[in-house]
Amino acid sequence: MSIVALDIASTSATFCVLGTQGVQSQGSLTFDHDGFSSFIASSQVSEASLFVMESTGGYHLPLYHFLLNHGRKARIINPLLIKHFHDGQTLRRTKTDALDAVTIARYAQAHMSALQEDRMQLDSESKMLARRRAANAEDLAKAKTILKSDLAVAFPELLAFNVYTKTLLAFLGVYGSARDVLDATDGQLQQALEVQRGRKSEEITVQSIKDLAQTSIGVSYRAAMVRDSAKAVLACKQRDEDLTKALVELENTLHKRQMEILTSIPGIGEVTASHFLSEIPDISQFATYQKLIAFAGTDPGIYESGNTSKQLRISKHGNPVLRKYLYLMADSCVKHNIVFNAYYHKKREAGFPHRKAMVATMNKLVRTLYALLTKDEMYSR
Numbered sequence: 431m432s433i434v435a436l437d438i439a440s441t442s443a444t445f446c447v448l449g450t451q452g453v454q455s456q457g458s459l460t461f462d463h464d465g466f467s468s469f470i471a472s473s474q475v476s477e478a479s480l481f482v483m484e485s486t487g488g489y490h491l492p493l494y495h496f497l498l499n500h501g502r503k504a505r506i507i508n509p510l511l512i513k514h515f516h517d518g519q520t521l522r523r524t525k526t527d528a529l530d531a532v533t534i535a536r537y538a539q540a541h542m543s544a545l546q547e548d549r550m551q552l553d554s555e556s557k558m559l560a561r562r563r564a565a566n567a568e569d570l571a572k573a574k575t576i577l578k579s580d581l582a583v584a585f586p587e588l589l590a591f592n593v594y595t596k597t598l599l600a601f602l603g604v605y606g607s608a609r610d611v612l613d614a615t616d617g618q619l620q621q622a623l624e625v626q627r628g629r630k631s632e633e634i635t636v637q638s639i640k641d642l643a644q645t646s647i648g649v650s651y652r653a654a655m656v657r658d659s660a661k662a663v664l665a666c667k668q669r670d671e672d673l674t675k676a677l678v679e680l681e682n683t684l685h686k687r688q689m690e691i692l693t694s695i696p697g698i699g700e701v702t703a704s705h706f707l708s709e710i711p712d713i714s715q716f717a718t719y720q721k722l723i724a725f726a727g728t729d730p731g732i733y734e735s736g737n738t739s740k741q742l743r744i745s746k747h748g749n750p751v752l753r754k755y756l757y758l759m760a761d762s763c764v765k766h767n768i769v770f771n772a773y774y775h776k777k778r779e780a781g782f783p784h785r786k787a788m789v790a791t792m793n794k795l796v797r798t799l800y801a802l803l804t805k806d807e808m809y810s811r
Contacts, residue, residue, distance in 0.1 A: 434480065470500060479503075580606075587643075602660035604622045605622060607652065610650070684711070691806070726748055729793075763795060
């Protein structure tokens, strides 16, 4: 069986066909339907060929799914694994697309058993959806910071309230300063407060807003920016609701049993469970929990030289998205799960600083998750 390795760019791909006798052929293909079709129909590849490629920020997905849809066997490889393999083969820094394709092919040849078993991380729609949600969460946090900064100039007195409710965000999308409020009628202000499906705020009224506006030290020139940033926050919040709903529904469809197992742990809800499963859809791809810890990058780095041996900070190799959500899960478990709370405080009492204690708690959580998912068991104390 030949290996067809592809080094993918945004508009083209370079390939290398590697057989038992070495490199059989090399070339390139255009990144469109005709290019894909001509490539798999050529005599250089066969239906038995194994196609391998690096994960390249999404550029690889069209070709990957095209191959799967046409009955071909395709695998995606972590670029970090390719880099380490290359560094172990040569000290030369020469880099071309053709050489990269050869390196990918030789890596695949050296790790054929793992690739044949499909134990490498594969991209999925749930992963794309989860990462879109995570990116939007970052946008939401930035938008909130900008709104708070704008309000501190235009209408600082309003910051005494929670300005991130849908009611006040909708209001600020129309009235961005104390001057705007004073220029409006009571009816207009009331309508703005009720624009979110007719809901009324229990903590703020038209009169309370007008009272604040009467003595406000805010400056009106920032009103347009407040209106813009309020609309941005509101849009991000709506996107978060939509993406969260879609992600949880998808994971409950794809991994219903795994969702039940994860959410049986006090401190883990459907959202963080969905993010975990979007990154680790199949726990069996890890032979041991240590390999899962290494994949998350929470394993300690080791430095050894002669008689010197040191344990360094966590490696932070592997999957930073998984590491982020493991931290969130562990943090919630410390707050809501007596077992993990006791474990965290035991580490703190042993002299661990907060971060080191949290890493230890994350790794304990990984061991727990791995055991439950592997054994198909629900959590119990």
